[in-house]
Amino acid sequence: MERxxxxxxxxxxxxxxxxxxxxxxxxxxxxxxxxxxxxxTGLVQLVISDQTHEGLRIETPLEVRGILQKNDKAxxxxxxxxxxxxxxxxxxxxxxxxxxxxxxxxxALETNLNYxxxxxxxxxxxxxxxxxxxxxxxxxxxxxGEMFSEIHTPKLVSSGTEGGSEVFTVKYFDRRAFLAQSPQxxxxxxxxxxxxxxxxxxxxxxxxxxxxxxxxxxxxxLDVEMGFIKDEFDLMNLENxxxxxxxxxxxxxxxEELEMYHITLEDIGEIPKMxxxxxxxxxxxxxxxxxxxxxxxxxxxxLISQYVKEKYNSDFVxxxxxxxxxxxxxxxxxxxxxxxxxxxxxIYKGLEITTGGQRIHxxxxxxxxxxxxxxxxxxxxxxxxxxxxxxxxxxxxxxGLERLTMKILELxxxxxxxxxxxxxxRLTP
Amino acid sequence: MERxxxxxxxxxxxxxxxxxxxxxxxxxxxxxxxxxxxxxTGLVQLVISDQTHEGLRIETPLEVRGILQKNDKAxxxxxxxxxxxxxxxxxxxxxxxxxxxxxxxxxALETNLNYxxxxxxxxxxxxxxxxxxxxxxxxxxxxxGEMFSEIHTPKLVSSGTEGGSEVFTVKYFDRRAFLAQSPQxxxxxxxxxxxxxxxxxxxxxxxxxxxxxxxxxxxxxLDVEMGFIKDEFDLMNLENxxxxxxxxxxxxxxxEELEMYHITLEDIGEIPKMxxxxxxxxxxxxxxxxxxxxxxxxxxxxLISQYVKEKYNSDFVxxxxxxxxxxxxxxxxxxxxxxxxxxxxxIYKGLEITTGGQRIHxxxxxxxxxxxxxxxxxxxxxxxxxxxxxxxxxxxxxxGLERLTMKILELxxxxxxxxxxxxxxRLTP
Numbered sequence: 046m047e048r049x050x051x052x053x054x055x056x057x058x059x060x061x062x063x064x065x066x067x068x069x070x071x072x073x074x075x076x077x078x079x080x081x082x083x084x085x086t087g088l089v090q091l092v093i094s095d096q097t098h099e100g101l102r103i104e105t106p107l108e109v110r111g112i113l114q115k116n117d118k119a120x121x122x123x124x125x126x127x128x129x130x131x132x133x134x135x136x137x138x139x140x141x142x143x144x145x146x147x148x149x150x151x152x153a154l155e156t157n158l159n160y161x162x163x164x165x166x167x168x169x170x171x172x173x174x175x176x177x178x179x180x181x182x183x184x185x186x187x188x189x190g191e192m193f194s195e196i197h198t199p200k201l202v203s204s205g206t207e208g209g210s211e212v213f214t215v216k217y218f219d220r221r222a223f224l225a226q227s228p229q230x231x232x233x234x235x236x237x238x239x240x241x242x243x244x245x246x247x248x249x250x251x252x253x254x255x256x257x258x259x260x261x262x263x264x265x266x267l268d269v270e271m272g273f274i275k276d277e278f279d280l281m282n283l284e285n286x287x288x289x290x291x292x293x294x295x296x297x298x299x300x301e302e303l304e305m306y307h308i309t310l311e312d313i314g315e316i317p318k319m320x321x322x323x324x325x326x327x328x329x330x331x332x333x334x335x336x337x338x339x340x341x342x343x344x345x346x347x348l349i350s351q352y353v354k355e356k357y358n359s360d361f362v363x364x365x366x367x368x369x370x371x372x373x374x375x376x377x378x379x380x381x382x383x384x385x386x387x388x389x390x391x392i393y394k395g396l397e398i399t400t401g402g403q404r405i406h407x408x409x410x411x412x413x414x415x416x417x418x419x420x421x422x423x424x425x426x427x428x429x430x431x432x433x434x435x436x437x438x439x440x441x442x443x444x445g446l447e448r449l450t451m452k453i454l455e456l457x458x459x460x461x462x463x464x465x466x467x468x469x470x471r472l473t474p
Numbered sequence: 475m476e477r478x479x480x481x482x483x484x485x486x487x488x489x490x491x492x493x494x495x496x497x498x499x500x501x502x503x504x505x506x507x508x509x510x511x512x513x514x515t516g517l518v519q520l521v522i523s524d525q526t527h528e529g530l531r532i533e534t535p536l537e538v539r540g541i542l543q544k545n546d547k548a549x550x551x552x553x554x555x556x557x558x559x560x561x562x563x564x565x566x567x568x569x570x571x572x573x574x575x576x577x578x579x580x581x582a583l584e585t586n587l588n589y590x591x592x593x594x595x596x597x598x599x600x601x602x603x604x605x606x607x608x609x610x611x612x613x614x615x616x617x618x619g620e621m622f623s624e625i626h627t628p629k630l631v632s633s634g635t636e637g638g639s640e641v642f643t644v645k646y647f648d649r650r651a652f653l654a655q656s657p658q659x660x661x662x663x664x665x666x667x668x669x670x671x672x673x674x675x676x677x678x679x680x681x682x683x684x685x686x687x688x689x690x691x692x693x694x695x696l697d698v699e700m701g702f703i704k705d706e707f708d709l710m711n712l713e714n715x716x717x718x719x720x721x722x723x724x725x726x727x728x729x730e731e732l733e734m735y736h737i738t739l740e741d742i743g744e745i746p747k748m749x750x751x752x753x754x755x756x757x758x759x760x761x762x763x764x765x766x767x768x769x770x771x772x773x774x775x776x777l778i779s780q781y782v783k784e785k786y787n788s789d790f791v792x793x794x795x796x797x798x799x800x801x802x803x804x805x806x807x808x809x810x811x812x813x814x815x816x817x818x819x820x821i822y823k824g825l826e827i828t829t830g831g832q833r834i835h836x837x838x839x840x841x842x843x844x845x846x847x848x849x850x851x852x853x854x855x856x857x858x859x860x861x862x863x864x865x866x867x868x869x870x871x872x873x874g875l876e877r878l879t880m881k882i883l884e885l886x887x888x889x890x891x892x893x894x895x896x897x898x899x900r901l902t903p
């Protein structure tokens with residue numbers, strides 16, 4: 046007999062079924078026991094009407110055979126009259142450190158992270174990762190439909206991507222290596238290698254010294270790089286279309302999960318664009334808020350999102366034309382004002398979730414720019430040399446997967462959107 | 475006007491087209507020039523019939539407008555009569571270190587790896603990664619169809635997975651971390667966390683001190699873990715079905731790439747299974763080959779593959795029932811002989827591409843086994859504690875992506891199947 050998942054039960058009333066899962070809740074009336082069984086796909090009530098299975102504990106993994114019946118008072122109107130029950134493993138805990146079977150856990154974030162394989166059994170916690178899985182799935186499907194190829198680039202590298210700060214050091218045999226802060230150099234090289242359009246779903250590492258609600262030291266970066274572009278607007282256009290594709294898809298595939306978090310996703314049209322200069326003016330005029338030179342800070346991100354929401358009814362806004370001094374060495378200078386770059390950030394619900402832009406594609410230009418930035422091009426020769434052999438105009442962007450997940454579901458802390466987060470204090474589980 | 479990819483040209487004869495790509499070859503007859511243009515999808519002949527564009531160099535990125543015409547003598551019977559040509563970037567090389575436009579490169583592997591963004595422009599080299607991309611795509615699609623969820627687990631970990639040898643050390647703020655040798659502990663924990671069936675496509679790190687044709691220090695591991703299994707045969711059955719799905723799919727989507735490498739993929743039926751003991755006997759009887767205790771060596775893998783190919787006409791063979799002493803601490807002992815385990819390897823064309831098996835799921839059993847193996851369970855408490863809370867019978871396996879790619883295309887060196895390989899000597903590009 047084949048196992049049936051709980052989500053596939055409806056329509057099988059009167060039939061014998063084989064279920065597997067964990068004991069979620071028990072109500073014991075002596076002769077009659079009601080067990081809520083939880084599998085990967087949902088919850089269903091089991092009825093045991095003899096006096097076997099005394100002392101069955103919560104979270105025991107079971108295999109159950111029985112007849113599916115209608116019961117309007119049970120979850121989804123279904124219950125299983127149990128005919129045979131096997132305990133697949135005896136739990137060996139003293140007490141459960143987390144009350145998994147609540148709708149909302151009442152345990153602290155730290156507890157939930159310490160007992161991750163327990164807290165994730167909570168239906169609402171698992172929902173976060175259903176949404177996250179759909180985001181990566183959409184990212185790949187959308188980009189493959191746009192002729193992008195998936196790549197895997199090394200995370201063990203010989204030099205920091207952005208000049209070497211905030212990078213983890215690895216003992217690599219008899220020398221030092223670093224953990225890649227981003228696949229930046231490699232994705233550009235792959236455009237030059239004739240793949241033209243590439244994406245990667247992979248880990249990125251930042252040895253940042255702050256422990257905040259929005260930083261992780263290891264995160265999943267959704268990276269895009271695209272050759273033969275006209276300018277940075279091609280990239281913003283691509284990301285805009287991706288977000289629309291994603292949100293339309295999430296509304297279909299994650300309706301239940303979004304509902305759990307009381308989220309209504311907007312219908313994405315054209316995402317508003319503002320230059321950094323305009324944003325600085327708005328922040329000052331309307332909110333009396335001063336910004337750091339060449340950027341906005343966390344409070345500025347929140348305020349400009351408020352403004353855009355009120356004025357354009359959009360949760361998203363592209364900020365464009367960041368100054369050369371605040372962007373990496375490979376950022377393409379603006380045509381009109383060479384002190385600005387063809388770069389952008391995407392702010393979503395008050396948080397930066399993307400940095401992107403057009404890159405310099407001329408070998409001499411890039412090499413001279415490195416010297417101007419105080420870098421030695423020889424330290425990056427494997428990257429810079431690529432540009433000798435005919436590199437088309439190109440650019441790209443990266444989306445932080447956990448940040449996007451967190452903001453879609455309006456979670457308070459990025460650690461909620463990570464299975465096993467890594468921060469300054471946390472290396473386990 | 476929209477860009478057309480070379481692969482989409484046929485059927486557009488007589489129409490104006492816009493192409494982008496690199497100059498692959500030039501034949502210059504003064505008044506008449508023939509240029510082979512290469513884009514991500516193929517090659518097409520361009521005809522320039524005026525005397526412009528003198529000194530155009532190989533590998534220049536171009537944008538071209540022209541009329542598509544029939545020419546039976548050109549590749550695929552098509553050529554483009556050029557009306558406008560823009561050079562998108564001027565190459566700045568002295569000489570090209572690799573003759574990219576040959577069918578088979580005649581440069582050494584080291585040269586090809588040193589100039590990776592050049593060697594990958596070669597059509598046959600790129601084909602390797604088309605096949606590789608389809609493998610990961612099939613892996614995901616097949617497993618999602620079997621109710622598996624995709625996960626991302628940390629690569630920065632606090633302890634080695636298999637006891638701590640051959641592991642890279644990372645300076646993690648004020649302490650030490652390691653690079654994960656596999657997602658083993660985490661994928662098991664995710665089964666226990668109620669996800670039941672999980673997979674991951676992610677990097678794994680081995681600080682192995684050998685530099686061979688089949689080892690990489692950073693590779694992509696296709697990991698699977700499955701809860702509620704009966705025994706290890708459920709896992710072999712799953713992998714068998716995946717391989718069949720994959721090969722059927724590759725025959726459809728990569729016919730051209732397989733043809734380039736003169737590969738005919740077998741029709742996969744039921745993959746033969748042999749116990750390690752049987753294999754030892756066959757190797758000794760038929761090939762006078764002695765094997766190391768509890769395993770076979772590289773030569774043994776080749777010989778047993780020969781035997782299986784002759785006897786069963788299969789490129790694959792499962793080797794089962796490895797001894798406890800040669801398998802990790804979490805391997806489930808065999809029911810009949812407790813000195814053996816419910817584990818297996820999959821050998822393909824003379825190379826191990828998978829290790830797998832059922833795992834111990836009882837907390838006491840696992841903890842006692844650790845002590846028996848001379849490990850301190852407290853060093854792995856975040857993992858072992860998971861088993862207190864009700865862990866169903868489970869198991870899994872991992873496929874080395876580069877090994878599978880290499881063997882499908884019968885490449886000589888695993889580095890050919892890696893965009894940017896990492897070995898004892900190589901950290902760049």
